[in-house]
Amino acid sequence: MIPMAFDYEVAESVDHAIDLLGQHGEDSKLLAGGHSLIPIMRLRLAAPTVLIDLGRLEELRYVRDGGDHLAIGAMTRHRDLLFNDLVKEHCGIVGWTAGLLGDPSVQHRGTLGGTLSHGDSSGDMPSVITALEGELTIKGPQGERTVEAADFFQDYMMTDLGEQEVVTEIRVPKLAPGTGWSYKKFSRRSQDWATVGVAAVVERSNGSIGSARIALTSMGATPIRAAAVEQALSGASPDAVAEASQSADEGTNPSSDDAASAEFRRHLARVFTQRAVEEALGR
Ligand SMILES: Cc1cc2nc3c(=O)[nH]c(=O)nc-3n(C[C@H](O)[C@H](O)[C@H](O)COP(=O)(O)OP(=O)(O)OC[C@H]3O[C@@H](n4cnc5c(N)ncnc54)[C@H](O)[C@@H]3O)c2cc1C
Structure with missing residues (x-):
């Protein structure tokens, strides 16, 4: 049309x-x-x-080293993230996931600020930035403010953005050495949106899991943290992953549609959480 x-x-x-x-x-x-x-x-x-x-605002197209974090301009294209050396070195999950968004033409045009502002819970980047506990810088008539990703996504395609506000920057923490990550996405057709996706960022500590941050795509109106799994894995042995992942769908509210029933999404969340955490642990 x-x-x-x-x-x-x-x-x-x-x-x-x-x-x-x-x-x-x-x-x-x-x-x-x-x-x-x-x-x-x-x-x-x-x-x-x-x-x-906003297409001519080159001032919003960058990846900068901010010390303990990377600062990414809102107009940075998915393709820029895929090949950026700072992203590869300090926060590989962002570049990896950028390479999974649609096809190359989507990656060449789409932007990180755009996909977050759109607020679609079947988008991949909202979960990744949520698992990273990233934050967004927003500018409006009253000046600049910062909001955590967890507070930015409010409901299906509803964000914390006011009518006259622009997302200018996204900040993600640099991952400490030894921190593993994974983004696993299930879709029915290649290059399609996620039927379910799982972003996992896992820190190891003396052979155990120090902490795990896990966020789910397409399991509700916003990206959802798999809090029960995170809690079960905190300080646990890597052997606990399979059992802990059985709680991945706790607190979610997936819908049924042409791609999958809600029950199948719950099953996918459990299976893909286990796979994502194990991959993040290098197993
Ligand atoms: C064929 C196809 C396949 C796709 N597959 C996937 C996929 O597998 N996974 C996935 O996650 N996405 C997918 N996408 C979506 C893609 O990632 C888009 O690029 C992204 O969702 C939107 O980014 P954009 O820069 O194009 O934003 P736009 O479409 O230009 O804008 C989206 C919304 O955000 C607002 N907005 C944009 N920038 C800002 C800003 N800086 N501040 C405030 N508001 C802003 C706009 O007003 C609009 O409401 C696909 C798209 C297509 C067409």
């Missing part, structure tokens, strides 16, 4: 984008890579009257 007619503005800076959002009000939308927004406009599930294009 063809989208409803809309006007088009080019943002020359973040402040300009914020001004334009203020001028055009609630019917305007920011456009980043367009790989989620344009498809839903074509389905007429969204009909913004004005698109404000």
